[in-house]
Amino acid sequence: MGTAFACSRSSSVASVPGETSRVVAAVARGAGTFPPSAGDADAIAEAVRTSSFTANVPPQNYEVTGTTLAASDPSWALTELRPTVADLDRAEGVLHHTGSGWELVQLGTYEVGCGVAPEAVLDDLGLQCPPRDGAVFPT
Structure with a gap:
């Protein structure tokens, strides 16, 4: 999965005091979703x-939308x-809510959600993954 966002495997939480990114209103992607x-x-x-996935990207350089x-x-x-600067690519993030709150579990531009979210969730969110077990895509 490719992305211009720096991805680390650190388990520590990154914090950038005094800096925030803008949150833009949700837009429904399909019938299987809601805001x-x-x-x-x-x-x-x-x-x-x-998230450690966005730790090296200043929050003012993107909007969460x-x-x-x-x-x-x-x-x-x-x-x-969505980037607010020219040298950053758009990315999608999949998050999961557990007892400790929301966590960004995957970030990228390709095959986001594959291998981490259940099939029904992938369908709802309109995310496409390669076939499992050598199956072929329908034509």
């Missing part, structure tokens, strides 16, 4: 900004990181 509450949208944006929740399991979300 998060204002509280969840804020928590999702904060999870993105404090288009966040939707999966209808089949609203503990899964998809959001877009």
Whole structure:
């Protein structure tokens, strides 16, 4: 999965005091999704900004936008990181809500959600993954 966002495997939480990115209103992606509450949208944006996946990207360099929740399991979300600067690519992030809150579990531009989210969630969010077990895509 490719991305211009720096991805580290550190388990530490990154924090950039005094800097925030803008949260833009959610846009429904399909019938299998719905927008998060204002509280969840804020928590999702904060999870993105404090993730190790975005630790090396200044928060003012992107907006967290288009966040939707999966209808089949609203503990899964998809959001877009839209760049506000020219030298950064757009990316999508998949988040999961557990007992400790929202966590960005995958970030990228290709095959986002594959291998981490359940099939029903992938379908709801409109995410496509390669076939499993050598199957071929339908034509």
